[in-house]
Each structure stands twice: as C-alpha cells, then as structure tokens.
Amino acid sequence: MGRLKHPGPGFLPFGLAIVLIILSLFLIFSKWKKGIASTPFWDHRTWLRPLLGVAILIFFALVVQWVGFLITTFVFLIIWMGVIERIRWRTIVSISVGTTVALFLIFRYFLEVPLPVGFFKW
Amino acid sequence: MFQGLANGFGIAFSFTNLTFALLGALLGTIVGILPGLGPAATISLLLPLSFKIGSPVTSIIMMAGIFYGAMYGGSTTSILVNIPGEAASVVTCIDGYQMALKGRAGPALGIAAIGSFIAGTIGVIGLTFVAPPLAEFALKFGPPEYFALTLLGLLMATLLGGSSIVKGLIMVVLGLLLGSVGLDPISGAIRFTWGFFMLQEGVDFVTLAMGMFGIGEILINLEKELTTELVTRKITHLWPTLKDWAESKWAILRGSFIGFFIGILPGGGAVISSLVSYAVEKKVSKHPEEFGKGAIQGVAGPESANNSAASTSFIPLLTLGIPGNAAIAMIFAALLIQGVQPGPFLITEHPDVFWGVVASMYIGNVMLLILNLPLVGMWVQLLRVPYAILAPIIVLFCCIGVYSIRNTVFDIWVMGIFGVIGYLFRKVDMEPGPLILAFVLGPILERSLRQALLISAGSPFIFFSRPISGAMMGFLILFIFIQIVRAVRAKWTRVQ
Numbered sequence: 001m002g003r004l005k006h007p008g009p010g011f012l013p014f015g016l017a018i019v020l021i022i023l024s025l026f027l028i029f030s031k032w033k034k035g036i037a038s039t040p041f042w043d044h045r046t047w048l049r050p051l052l053g054v055a056i057l058i059f060f061a062l063v064v065q066w067v068g069f070l071i072t073t074f075v076f077l078i079i080w081m082g083v084i085e086r087i088r089w090r091t092i093v094s095i096s097v098g099t100t101v102a103l104f105l106i107f108r109y110f111l112e113v114p115l116p117v118g119f120f121k122w
Numbered sequence: 123m124f125q126g127l128a129n130g131f132g133i134a135f136s137f138t139n140l141t142f143a144l145l146g147a148l149l150g151t152i153v154g155i156l157p158g159l160g161p162a163a164t165i166s167l168l169l170p171l172s173f174k175i176g177s178p179v180t181s182i183i184m185m186a187g188i189f190y191g192a193m194y195g196g197s198t199t200s201i202l203v204n205i206p207g208e209a210a211s212v213v214t215c216i217d218g219y220q221m222a223l224k225g226r227a228g229p230a231l232g233i234a235a236i237g238s239f240i241a242g243t244i245g246v247i248g249l250t251f252v253a254p255p256l257a258e259f260a261l262k263f264g265p266p267e268y269f270a271l272t273l274l275g276l277l278m279a280t281l282l283g284g285s286s287i288v289k290g291l292i293m294v295v296l297g298l299l300l301g302s303v304g305l306d307p308i309s310g311a312i313r314f315t316w317g318f319f320m321l322q323e324g325v326d327f328v329t330l331a332m333g334m335f336g337i338g339e340i341l342i343n344l345e346k347e348l349t350t351e352l353v354t355r356k357i358t359h360l361w362p363t364l365k366d367w368a369e370s371k372w373a374i375l376r377g378s379f380i381g382f383f384i385g386i387l388p389g390g391g392a393v394i395s396s397l398v399s400y401a402v403e404k405k406v407s408k409h410p411e412e413f414g415k416g417a418i419q420g421v422a423g424p425e426s427a428n429n430s431a432a433s434t435s436f437i438p439l440l441t442l443g444i445p446g447n448a449a450i451a452m453i454f455a456a457l458l459i460q461g462v463q464p465g466p467f468l469i470t471e472h473p474d475v476f477w478g479v480v481a482s483m484y485i486g487n488v489m490l491l492i493l494n495l496p497l498v499g500m501w502v503q504l505l506r507v508p509y510a511i512l513a514p515i516i517v518l519f520c521c522i523g524v525y526s527i528r529n530t531v532f533d534i535w536v537m538g539i540f541g542v543i544g545y546l547f548r549k550v551d552m553e554p555g556p557l558i559l560a561f562v563l564g565p566i567l568e569r570s571l572r573q574a575l576l577i578s579a580g581s582p583f584i585f586f587s588r589p590i591s592g593a594m595m596g597f598l599i600l601f602i603f604i605q606i607v608r609a610v611r612a613k614w615t616r617v618q
Contacts, residue, residue: 009311012568013302020295027288042345049344053517054542057337060521061534073518080514091511099515103522 056080074100135485139183142175143482146184147489150191151198161192162448166332167519169456178460179478185453186436186479187486190242192449193432194490197234197425201227211428213396217420226416229366233418234425235494237370241378241426242487245433248382249480253441253469265577266585269570270594272444277598287605289552297557300325301564308572320532330561332520333537338544340513370422373403377426385431399427433483440468440476444566 056079064072077096082089153164165185172181196211201218214234221230303314304324315321380402381395403423436453438444443465445451457464462472469476524537547557578584586592 009306009309009313012571013299013313016295016299016302020292020299023288023292023295027292030288046345050341050545053341053344053513054538057517057521057534057538057541061531061538064525064534065531069522076518077514080517081511095511099518103518 142184146187150188151195165452213424220416237374237426238429239491241430245430265570265573266591270591293557294560297560298564333540334544337541341545373419373423377423381427381430385434395427395431396424399423
C-alpha cells in the first residue's frame, strides 16, 4: 500500500474502500432510523421480463462465437420479440430478417468490423 | 486567435467535415429523441467507427454534432410524450408536456429549438474567446491543482444532482474503484482483475457505459410493458406566437449564461444547468404558480441552458484535458484513440483539431436549427416504432458495438454484468451518472494525488500551499460546509 511519502497501488483503493464502508453504514442507519417500511423490489412477477432479457443476452454471448453472427442475431431477435413482447409472427419474422441483414451490412461492410464467424462460415 | 478561427472555418467547411457534421447532428437528434439511448452511449457506440474515419478533427466534429443534436432532440420527446430523451431534458418534461396537453406542443417545440440555437451560439462564441486564455491559465496547473479540480468536479456532481447525497457519493466512490481495475499506471501492479487476463487493461468505458446506461435502462423498462404511446395529437402551428417570444426571450438569455458558466465546470454540465435555470426562472417569474402547468419559460430557460452548457462543456476538455460529463468523456476517449492527447497543449499542438471543432460548432448550431424546426413532424414518426421492437435492436447494437472493440465475447459478458448492476442500481434509486463520471475522472484523480504526494514527499499540505489548488480546496471545503449547515438546519426546522 505504500506510505504517505510514497503512495503505492493500494493507497487509493484502500482509502476509497473505507469511505465506501462508512457511507454505506450511514445510509443503512439513516434509513433504519426513519423506519421506512420496506417496499418489495418486485411486485407480482415484474422481475420476469428483465430476467428473460438477461437470459437471452447470455444466450447471445454463449452462442455467437460458435454459430456465427448472422444466425445468432436472427434467433436473438425472434426469441426476444416472441417471448418477451408478444408480437405477431409475421412482424417478428420480417423485422428479424430486416434488422439482421441491416446490422450485418452496416457493421461488416460499412464499418468493416470483424464479426464472429461460426461453424457454418456465416 | 482570429487567424485560428478563420483556419478552423476553412477546415470545417470541407465537404467531408460538413457531411460528418450533418450526420452527427442528424444522428444526435435521433438519439436524443429515442429514450434509453443517450449521447454518451451513442458516442461510445461510434468509437469503433472513429477508427475508420481516421482524422481526429472529423471524428470529433461528428461526435460534437451528436452531442449537440441530442440536446436538441431530447426536448422533443420530453415535450410530446413526457419521456426525457436524455438527462438534461428531464426538466423540460415538466412544463413542456403540460403545454403539449394543452395543444401547444408546436410552440413548445419551437421555442425549445430557437432557445437552444441562441444559447448554443452564445456558448460557442464564449468558447472562442475564453478558451485560449483559459488554456494559458491551464498551463499553471500541476498535479495538486488537477487533484483539487477533479475532486471539486466529482463533489459537485454528487451534491448538486440527484436525490440522496449519500447515494450519490457512494456511486462516485464505486466509480473511482472501478476506475482502478487493471494495471496501475504508476507502479505497474495489477489490481482487481481476479485472474482475468482480459481485465488487465481495465474496464473499457464503452463497455461500462453501454452496460449501465443502455442495457440497464432497457432492463428496467422491461418491467413495465412499455409500448410507447403514439402521438395522437397533430402538431399544428410550429411557430411560437409573438407573445410567447416576448415572454421567453429573457429566459433564453438567462439560461444561456447559466449554462455557459456551469458548463465550464467539470461535473457541472447540461443537466445541472437545466435544473438551475428552471429554479431561476421560477424565482424571477411574475407568475410562479404557472410553473408546472405549462409556463413557456419553464421550457425556454432550461433548454437554452443545456445547449449553451453543451458548447462550453467542451472547454475543460479542449483546454485542460478534463472531460466534464459522460458524453464528453467519450469524446475524450475518441481523441485518445486518434492519438491526440487532450490537455493544455491541445491548442498549440493540434490547432486544427481545436479550431476545426469550434468552427464546426457554429455551423452545427445552424444545421440543427434547420433540421429541427421543419422536421419535427418527421422525428415524431420515430416514436411510433413500438418500444417492444426498439428494445431488442438497441440491445443488439450494444452487443455488437462492445464486441467490436476487442473482438472478444468477454466484453459482452462484462457489459451484461454491468447491465444487470445498472438495473439493480436503478431499482434502489441510485443514479449511474455519478458513477461513470467518477470512473472517467478516477485515473486522473489518482494519478494527480500520487504525483502530488511524491512531489511533496508525503505532505498533504501541498494541496493548500499552492495558490490555485489552495483556492479550490478552500472553495470545496466551504461548499461542503454550507451543505452540511443547510442539512442540519433543515433537520432542525423539521424537528420543530
């Protein structure tokens, strides 16, 4: 951590950690004293949709290198729109196709960003 | 100086730069209109693009255009559907939406655009005159001064914005800690990487920004079945009446000056300017009870303030090398990517960057006025895309953008984690804004602190013995003291 004359890498983080602890304790105590009734974080399943969103995101991260950008994106869009929002099939498919193609073109050709190419060489 | 400006105009008028300025302005306006994607996140999305562009001037011109455009665009959704396009437009929601409900969306939008133009221009004029002398002054800044300045900025960011001060402080501390992940610049020690090789360079700001702001925002919006309401009312007269103009002109002027000064201070910026302007307008108004029910000054003042702050928030970046808010921090990153070191030497070492950007801001303001006034109707169409469809597209865009930085899926994971963290933070009413500001300023803060202590051989008095930093520290302490006194007094009156 170093001494004051020669502050080492641990200097600031340590100090910050102490400040953080103090602040957090302060926050906890001040709310406790006020006696505010605790409100539930989520009422009746509002956590469901965000959780699904995270799940689909995890799916994307896991799969994209394996299977390639095009397919993963397409599937991502379909799952998201189908499961989380309930949109008509026709709209889902058309938007998924359109967006995947558009994004692919923008990122691969316009911006020339290397995208994950999976098994299927796509 | 005028030579520099003339030079700058020459650069700004090149076809490429004009196109990119227009592109930036357009993109910025769209982004400002879309809820959930602010200028900081957009600029971070386009950081990979700045590689392609190659020239620092052009990239910054485009990003400045985005920044501005977002200020203009943010007011559109605030007024029409009570959804702030971004933080600086939150205040506009209050009276702007009320005006829209009374069928006066047109004048509200119009005065917001006009006010923004006037204020932005005043801001840029100020930038032209104040920037060079400020840069010379900046050369006097050594590590203790930077430390004091950064500390001041961070503290202002927490104390002036947001609901709970303690929560704001916690976010700042967290941001500082996050900033220390990776290789320590002074000693080379590896910190907080938990064995992940990928974290040695530290957390990337783009990843953090897109995670906390982009994904976090979408996650919290997913909780409510948000289908953005269609704007059913037709926007008829776009032009404010003469009466509106008479009522607003002073508000616009006041807002411009408020934004100008607060915009210069790091940690200040557009959001604070809009808050202060609203408070001022309410105080000086002859009909304060009108505020909250559709007072046009409640739109004119804050909107002007946030635009002039947008112009002047470039000053600390271009002259001192300190970014004042998250979006400017992204531009800071873009400059670094281009190999341009922001700091007091920017004007002397890269005059083309500086003057080119300033000149293009003048032009940008004009472009934005032209874009916004007649095309409001069209912009509103964007709102008709149901959020249900927009959300996954934004998420995808974030994923790809983040991936493209280092071609590794690891970054997508990190972004995802920050997304969840951002979501949880919002649930407990903690603003991610101070966190990311602290994250960006953290390395500067730490470096200055350690260098200052090294210079002074361990004595903390160095911060007070030098005139400039002493003055800043003094101001800081005074400021904190006043806040404490105020808080204690408030408790007293409540007890009684």
